[in-house]
Amino acid sequence: MKFGYILLMIASVFSIKSYAFTQDEINHLLTFVSTTSCTYERNGTRHNGQEAMAHIKKKYEYYADDIHSTEDFIKYSATKSKMSGKHYKIHCEGKPEIKSKQWLLAELAAYRASKK
Template identity: 40%
Template sequence: MRRMIFLCLLLAFSTAVTAGDDYEAEIDHLLQFVATSGCTFHRNGTDHSAADAADHLRLKYRRAGKYVGSAEQFIDRLASESSWTGKPYTVTCAGVTQPSGEWLYAALTTLRDPAVSH
């Protein structure tokens, strides 16, 4: 009986750890997506390269990651607007400018379901 309880607890713990790792893997994917996008990021009135934008978001995540428990929270709390000015971030890809949050949500949707194309 004890062995069964132990195995159930072990399974529950490993499932919780795996679930926790999933959102971190998704955030890592989003950061890589940003870095390799070739798009221009607009933050507080200044244009930034894709690599610089990814570095900035990594820094924000390192500093405030404890407030993030999902890829959605990463997008909403760290990757959509300046934490200093409150101004929204935008991204320009192939001549089209859009809010960075919308762009990242589309990338997250595609990651989770590759059959969905944006």
């Protein structure tokens, strides 16, 4: 009985640490979006970083129960419109447009590399 309790406690600690790490990454991506000089295109309309972050945050709250990783956050909150099915696009001066998923995954990889 004690062994089972110890395993449960260990699993809980790892789960809490995993959640905290994921939340840190999500917070970083939200800040990254809100401070970008690039524009975020949703359904043909471009938005600045603050507007994009507010929309992504709203979707994050709506899909919170489905999000278990930072990649899930990107998938559910910042990839495409659930209504139209159109992918969100990023427009940065002097660069070709890119899908928001690729843009955010690249930033996530850079952020993780900086934490090593």
